[in-house]
Amino acid sequence: MAQIFHPSTNTISRVTIFGGLILLIVVVTGLATINESPYITEVGVARTQPVPFSHKHHVGDDGIDCRYCHTSVEESSFAGIPPTKTCMNCHTQIWPDSPMLEPVRESFRTGKSIQWTRVHNLPGFVYFNHSIHVHKGIGCATCHGRVDRMPLMWRENTLYMDWCLDCHRAPERFVRPREYVFSMEYQAPADQLALGQKLVKQYRIQKLTSCSTCHR
Amino acid sequence: MASKPSDPGGDTLPLLEPGHTFGSITDKISSIVLTGRTPLFWYITFGVGFILVLVLLFCITALVAVGVGLFGVMIPVAWGFAIVNFVWWIGIGHAGTLISAILLLLRQKWRQSINRFAEAMTLFAVACAGIFPLIHLGRPWFFYWLFPYPSTMGVQPQFRSPLVWDVFAVSTYFTVSLLFWFLGLIPDLATLRDRATRRMPRFIYGMLAMGWRGSAIHWHRYEMAYLLLAGLATPLVVSVHTVVSFDFAVALVPGWHSTIFPPYFVAGAIYSGFAMVLTIAIPLRRLYGLEDFITLRHLKNMAIVMLATGMIVAYGYLMETFMAWYSGDLFEKYMMMNRMFGPYGWMYWILILFNILIPQALWIRRLQTKPWVLFLIAIAVNIGMWLERYVIVVVSLHRDFMPSAWGMYSGTVFDYGVLVGTIGLFVALLFLFIRLLPMISIFEMRELVHEEEGRSQ
Amino acid sequence: MSNGMDPAGLLGIAQQSAGGREYWRSLEELAGTEAFKDLIGNHLPRHAAAFTSAMDRREFLTLMGASLALAGISGCLSPAPAPPDEKIVPYVNQPEALVPGKPLYFATAIPVEGYGRGVLVESHMGRPTKVEGNPQHPASLGATDAVTQASVLELYDPDRSRVITNAGRVATWDAFFSALNVELESQRVTQGAGLRILTETVTSPTLAAQLQEILRIFPKAKWHQFDGGGGDYAHQGARMAFGQPFETLYRLEEADVIVSLDADFLLRSPASLRYAREFINRRRIPGGSDEANRLYMIESTFSLTGSNADHRLAIAPSAIPQLARTLAARVGVQISAEQPAISPAQEKWLGALVKDLQAHRGRSAIMPGEYQPAIVHALAHAMNDALGNIGKTVFYTDPVAVNPTNHAESFRELVRDLEENAAQVLIILGGNPAYTAPAELDFAGHLVTSNFNVHLSLYEDETSAVCHWHIPQAHYLESWSDVRAYDGTVTIMQPLIAPLYGGRTAHEILAAVAGQAERASYEIVHDYWRGQNKAKNFDAAWRTALHDGFIAGSALSPRNVKAKPATSFETSEPKRASTGAATKNPPSLEVIYRPDPSIIDGRFANNGWLQELPKPLTKLTWDNAVLMSPATATRLGLTYRVGGTGGEHGTIYADVVELEYDGRRTRGPAWIVAGHADDCVTIHLGYGRRRAGRVGTNLGFNANILRTLDTLWHGASIAVRKTGAQYALACTQFHHLMEGRDLVRAGTIEQYRKNPKFLIERESEKEAPGTLYPGYKYDGYAWGMSIDVNACIGCNACVAACHAENNGPVVGKQEVLRGREMHWIRIDRYHRGEPSNPETYHQPVPCMQCENAPCELVCPVGATTHSQDGLNDMVYNRCVGTRYCSNNCPYKVRRFNFFLYSDFKTESLKPLRNPDVTVRSRGVMEKCTYCVQRINQAKIAAEKEDRVVRDGEIEPACQQACPTRAIIFGNINDPQSRVTQLKTQPLSYGLLTELNTRPRTTYQAKLRNPNPEIENG
Secondary structure (H helix, E strand, C coil): CCCCCCCHHHHHHHHHHHHHHHHHHHHHHHHHHHHHCHHHHCECCCCCCCCCCCHHHHHHHCCCCHHHHCHHHHCCCCCCCCCHHHHHHHHCCCCCCCHHHHHHHHHHHHCCCCCEECCCCCCCCCCCCHHHHHHCCCCHHHHHCCHHHCCCCCECCCCCHHHHHHHHHCHHHCCCCHHHCCCCCCCCCCCHHHHHHHHHHHCCCCCCCCHHHCCC | CCCCCCCCCCCCCCCCCCCCCHHHHHHHHHHHHCCCCCCHHHHHHHHHHHHHHHHHHHHHHHHHHHCHHHCCCCCCCCCCHHHHHHHHHHHHCHHHHHHHHHHHHCCCHHHCCCHHHHHHHHHHHHHHHHHHHHHCCCCHHHHHHHCCCCCCCCCCCCCCCHHHHHHHHHHHHHHHHHHHHHHHHHHHHHHHHHHCCCHHHHHHHHHHHCCCCCCHHHHHHHHHHHHHHHHHHHHHHHHHHHHHHHHHHCCCCCCCCCCCHHHHHHHHHHHHHHHHHHHHHHHHHHHCCCCCCCCHHHHHHHHHHHHHHHHHHHHHHHHHHHHHHHHCCHHHHHHHHHHHHCCCHHHHHHHHHHHHHHHHHHHCHHHHCCHHHHHHHHHHHHHHHHHHHHHHHHHHHHCCCCHHHCCECCCCHHHHHHHHHHHHHHHHHHHHHHHHCCCCCHHHHHHHHHHHHHHHC | CCCCCCHHHHHHHHHHHHCCCCEECCHHHHCCHHHHHHHHHCCCCCCHHHHHHHCCHHHHHHHHHHHHHCCCCCHHHCCCCCCCCCEECCCCCCCCCCCCCCCEEEEEEEEECCEEEEEEEEEECCEEEEEEECCCCCCCCCCCCHHHHHHHHHHHCCCCCCCCEECCEECCHHHHHHHHHHHHHHHHHCCCCCEEEEECCCCCHHHHHHHHHHHHHCCCCEEEECECCECCHHHHHHHHHHCCCCEEEECHHHCCEEEEECCCCCCCCCCHHHHHHHHHHCCCCCCCCCCCCEEEEEECCCCHHHHCCCEEEECCCCHHHHHHHHHHHHCCCCCCCCCCCCCHHHHHHHHHHHHHHHHCCCCEEEEECCCCCHHHHHHHHHHHHHCCCECCCEEEECCCCCCCCCHHHHHHHHHHHHHCCCCCEEEEECCCHHHHCCHHHCHHHHHCCCCEEEEEECCCCHHHHHCCEEEEECCHHHCCEEEECCCCCEEEECCCCCCCCCCECHHHHHHHHCCCCCCCHHHHHHHHHHHHCCCCCHHHHHHHHHHHCCCCCCCCCCECCCCCCHHHCCCCCCCCCCCCCCCCCCCEEEEEEECECCCECCCCCCCHHHHHCCCCCCCEECCCCEEECHHHHHHHCCCEEECCCEHHHEEEEEEEEEEEECCEEEEEEEEECCCCCCCEEEEECCCCCCCCCCCCCCCCCCHHHCCCCCCCCEEEEEEEEEEEEEEEEEECCCCCCCCCCCCCCEEEHHHHHHCCCCCCCCHHHHCCCCCCCCCCCCCCCCEEEEEECCCCCCCCHHHHHHHHHCCCCCCCHHHHHCCCCCCCCEEEEEEECCCCCCEEEEEEECCCCCCCCHHHHHCCCCCEEECCCCCEEECHHHCCCCCHHHHHCCCCCCEECCCCCCCCCCHHHHHHCCCCCCCCCCCCEECCCCCHHHHHHHHHHHHHCCCCCCCCCCCCHHHHHCCCCCEEEEECCCCCCHHHHHHCCCCEEECCHHHCCCCCEEEECEEECCCHHHHHC
């Protein structure tokens, strides 16, 4: 009777066996890459805002301190988004009638809040506290990046848990002197580790990796 | 002669009814798959099984959509039917590999006509078992957190937990059993390929046969691989249920926290496994007229294995009771009293009856060769072993340390739905296997012909 | 023996084995075990019911829909960052005081049945989320009760009425005002002869002034009072004894011997929180003296106070006045009426009691019960006088309530006026008379005669349904008002939030009646006090009052009083209706009506937290029952059956009885209560509501059907019939036997004096905990807790507080029946001694935060792990729900979300949630965390000030709420901290330490202070 299989079948089957393995590896690594890519993490993705507010201009050019707008960053878990009033403090004099700022003026007139798009967003079960990080010498830029170079705000880091743990497991690698916390230009010295260890002692920084540090 | 030492009764029941040739065996077995008309009972049984599978699917959907609360579980009894069924199925899944691997290493010829479907049964049982740990999770969609993988959370499973050990033990066991079974099938798949007349079957069997030509080199490698896998599978037979027993032994619940669990669980597993093999083999040999291949000798041997493991289980029960008394531990003692005379006492006594008393009938030689008697005993043992797990899981939990937290548990329709559902799945899979693959190893039977001839001379 | 077993035979055995001082769980149990085992042994777990009971099809579908719809919402469900389109909405003008992310606290007071309790309310970004006690306030001392804790849920209750309605149709405030004016015009002519105002007990000075004003405008108008929860016997009693309706205050810290004549002063009193604190302060053995006060309780039902008494005498309600008379005679009150002989047992008991009292003249207190007839109050005053307690432990002030009246009379009069068509305009301020009033009056029926009536209330309830107008009331957290505490201290109540549903206050309604509809509560209250305060610095004083939460020095000063000779009143019999003549068959019993421990007179019926709170002693939820003594149950052939699902921790099937009084009937499940007086039954009010809301409607049965004005609290000869039907009650702890395990260690102060360590000298505690591993070193904090079983009165405040603080869900009766309630801290109750008069122990059980936590070992995903402070963390978002941890927890304190219990749907409940605690989603385990959110906040605050957390800086919700300070939390690494001190006390012991779990939560053993003459005689 006729042959069912052409001799090539041997090759084909061999290929499929190894091909399958390779395919598996490719798919897995592919998924992992996507999961770490900006597509998911939004790292470096500038978000459109109702008002095209430029940190680059306000921080970089004007040199306004972070705390002028993010008032509660030193006392509360929440850094605080400035009320419209804060904007109007200046913009009643500067650019009082620039069309770009109309939403701000409207908000001030009508008393309706401006709805900013959230850039740094943690899951509901993560309890992050700005004030203690600032107090312990973690600079704004350490997490938020060079805000003074961001025309529109984007996320500098993944905010994934392993990213948090990088620092919580080895704070000496990131901590800086308190006086530089709000500085954008601060450059970590060459002997960061030495400095870090010193500061860790000085600021009584603990390596908090208990679950309840962030999750409750 | 190889079969002699393996014959405890020293009697002369044959492993293969005389008068069979290579040809006749091949015809008989492969005809079930290829030429023979599919009998009515196959359609009926498979149909029933299939309907139950639908029930299973409904229950699982509901559980995932609504919540594990559809089960009867509560505080303090947070594990219910699901875990009972899991342990029960895993136990049943022990016979196959034991028969194929351990008996192979022990050169027990009588394994040869039953190992094939015993292995299949193992696979299907483990498949059924595998469902439960999954659906009894509160959030099944996160089951993969039990596997170690590089996660963005920077955390790993907690390797001190027996549940993590379970994951590895069961999945390994399933994989090895699958390989073992498939490897054993290859020569027969080739036979079917060659005997198949229509194109499609020839193609499929051909693919599965992986180009088996039966050359000496093939046979050489085959034997080698088969032996190695057997060696690999043997420790697994013991390890899997040992690990499963750790789920309980590691906890400090009175009635769980016991060092005797591993041996006693393994024995129980083999016990229930053989019971299930008998439950399947006895009807099948009759329905498909395979009495020549699965002879009384096989039934007898399996009966004896059951009797032996059954006695070990009995010893386990005895020891639990003794230790409860001997330890003088308040909680242990109360647990034992509660097990026997508490709200669920009736279950305990039924399981003693089914697992210990009834099987004692197997001491009687005449009964060892009475298929229907064996069938009934096997059924009793299956039920008894399920009850045993119920008593261990539920009855231990429902009254532990704090009387203020004691409570009663009972299954809901979903608990029962999933139980019968998995039984349906098991039956359905088994019958598909019977219909599509040789349920008895053709080539190994051929070997037997040779030996039986030698034996009869 | 069938399920319906007869306790008769058992009781016999019970009496014998009771000698053995065994802890027992129920008569069956005590009765030995054979019969009992038989009882549940016979009972095969029932499966048929499972589907229907777990959830019928509709429920199933809704749940399925819900959970699918909500699949994404919950925090726990999504491990990935939340969807990118989330908005941040800042203020336009940010309030000065407000720091985003930080709570603010405001002082106000909660009025319960007219009397105020000072509270501090936590507000997150303008949303009140939690109510705490006000430490400076005399009636709170920083503590709260369960009702106060749950009141914040009432604020956000989606079922509160939202609109003004006229005859069921939506109307406007103006429409109402004009309609009202028309009526008032016609009333002006007759000087308001047809105008009636019905209020509950009023202590608000402003409201009083407004009422006076209205009575000035309408001289012939009448002001009636009816309070579902009060009969005002106390004031009548004072009238009898002193000629004036004085308020009676006690200083329990000064009292060595306390005799309570049915006074449940630990739970049911405007001063209960203070009395509880003072009472326990005299019993705090660890660290304190080894002297304690002694409480004698004479009562019929088994009250919470009774369960804390050193000696209890359970007698029928009708016998109490007589016994009071006898007692009075013994302590030297002039009693002319001859004394009937009393039983030898009682004789002995009384004898010892009298001796004790005589030995403590001036250092004892006789406390009459709120619900006892006036004569008992009068006699009590006479006794206190005779014992020289007045001015030492007992004080009298002018009444706190404005114009104290006999509510029964006042209400009867109103109904008469309605009958005679004399009351044309009726204004009902709060309350729910159509439900709470005795059915015999048919108040609702008579309302129709009036041509204009309006009801102001939080809910559109039974009364609203029959009134022409209904006006939504502003919740106390939405209102400007004022209220007096038990001692007269005034609190200016300030709103935490603008009325959610446009509610109005009583002030605004009365203003409208007085013709000033436009005046807002703030003006009214503010102006009233400006009027009171002539000083220039009013604004400063006003601000101080608001800030402190009370007006300093506003407490009423004690009056020195002169008691009339008892002979002048002691013969006057309390009015008792003898309607419904006594019958033998069916046996007729006396009946006792009491407000429900959780929902009072039904005003909190729609509050899920309170409904699900296991009632003290009975541990019932979601239902009321006919409580009776074992012997009585035997006589009536009543029993119960343990359910197959949930069972001892869930379902109990109780026999349903039919109650008949004066021709009116109702039915309810019978519940056997050890220690209840024989031949009488107790029924809790507040159930059988028909228009309470989605939670409270049609729960339990309505006892007001049986009540009459003459028998508001005690009735004679009520007929009780067994119906043969059975009813499933949800009981969270049926098993009250310790099975010989020393979970609660108890003894007497006598033993303690002999050997302070007598309770903890056990083998298992002498040997060191065996382990091969080196212990973890806690160089920072090590949090621990000590719970004083001796101080716990079992009031449930901690349970409610925990639920409120930690966003606890309500699971509903069906789930409680299955044993799935979600309380993180539970109060275990155990009995020992004779079933007729047992000793009772309350033991709060939160997570023990074990050093060697069995739960941590078995979790496959590390969702529960040990923190650096030794906390046993529970990570909801990591939990996959194997429930292995719960199985391995010997204390069974873990709770599991079997379904999506948290309500993610109801908008109005979202602002209620504590933003610092994750709202748990379906399929995750949860448990007590020692309020880790508070720990973290305190730690961060301390770190920012570069200091360590001070002792007492962190108070978990349970400790904060506890009236008796039974729970102490702190750092056990600090040898100076209070908790460490307590843990070194000789009475300190751990629960199930033989398992080497090394619990961080430990207990102080219970010490009773019995009178040797009674104990050993």
